Amino acid sequence: MPKNHLKIPSANQPQISDVVVTAVAFGGKGVGRVDGKVFFIADAIPGDTVDIEITADSGRYADAKILRLTNPSPLRGTSPCQFSDRCGGCQWQGIPYEQQLAWKRQFVETALGRIGRVEAAVPVAISGSPGTLGYRNRIFVRGVFAADGGVTFGYFRRGSRDLVPIDRCAIAGGTINQILNHLGSVRFSRPEALRAVTPYRMEIQEISAQLGLLGTGQDPQVIITVYPPSPDCRDLDAFVDGLRATPGVFWVGLIRDLKAAPLILFEQDPGPNGLRYHTRPGQFQQVNVAHNRIVRSLVHELVEGYKPARVLDLFCGSGNLSLGLARSDRYVEGSEFSEAAIATARENVRINKITNALYLAGSSEKHLWKCAKKGEQFDVVIADPPREGMFKDLIPLQKIGAKAIIYVSCDPATMARDLGALIRGGYQLKFVRAFDFFPNTWHVETVSVLEKVV
């Protein structure tokens, strides 16, 4: 076993040899200790021995990058993706899936204990994704044009603006890869104009065939949203026209075209009367559809357990988690910042002929205060906040009398902070389950249930 020792550091870029990585921290960095100091090492995993260079030093701990992987961890297997070592996307390709799940479960447990100061009274389980490759229904890529009008697509190398060319992405859906591959051989017109605006950003999103809109088509298709460097830039118009003529592209537009973008069916619950979920280009939508279905049905099962008459869905997006909960004897109210998402939620209500649901645009915190001031009561609250977590003021939550809160999180640290506060505010943690929406990366989602202590 190599012994950790400090090398004489150079003035600007201190380097340390033979650091043994013993753990992984949330955010995906490997953790190594040298003389009591903790190093968070990008791209390192437990079992690695590495020579590192410090990139940021905060005294008792420092960030570092690998200079040399002197002894790779036995957990490092062969990556199914030829770009994963440099594209900035998946840090954990090639690592056994069970190990990835174990680390993610540990992130949640550690955050609950250290940040939330939540007693380990509730065991944390984790559910793996139905698929570990090809699971993303949308990706953001960058493109650069060549003099002949050909395009090279790629991702930025982590922490840089260097383009790593790709012709496929192992975690993207099959149709996305077909389109990417095809576009690599297309020559677009007006290359002189196009070269001026690179590298530009573009979102490719896979959708199921739009039955009824395209006649008999059964094959999935894509929608493409192109983000020019400025809203009035016309340089990408010719590129967009070229994309429009590409087989398999259902809709393509620039961000300024989003207002005129069509409503798109992206998912349907099983059965002839299954709920139909719609979206519009540019709107938030869960990227792992199969896993989202599992989480949504768990949330429904948990909510049903409380037999609520009134459910409040905070940070509701276009109604993903709550549309299916509305019934003649149960009222659902949703609140969400994005007016566009709320417009789609309302279209989902109309198309599915849902009668007892109301979706309102605005800050969820303000909405909750309004409900509290009006004396409105809700039996169950669903909260699915962004990475920053929920708001700090819990008084309105207490005032609306929620018996249970179903907290859905994409960040264990802010979740642990919020759960800790809710527990100290009179709720009891009853259930925690982590979900892997993003295999081969360090990201983890969690569903928790808090019950009001009576």
Ligand SMILES: C[S@@+](CC[C@H](N)C(=O)[O-])C[C@H]1O[C@@H](n2cnc3c(N)ncnc32)[C@H](O)[C@@H]1O
């Ligand atoms: C993680 S997404 C969840 C969306 C939805 N529950 C779903 O499953 O598709 C978080 C949502 O919160 C919204 N949001 C962010 N900050 C907000 C705030 N302060 N008030 C209301 N909504 C907010 C975002 O626009 C986004 O749609």
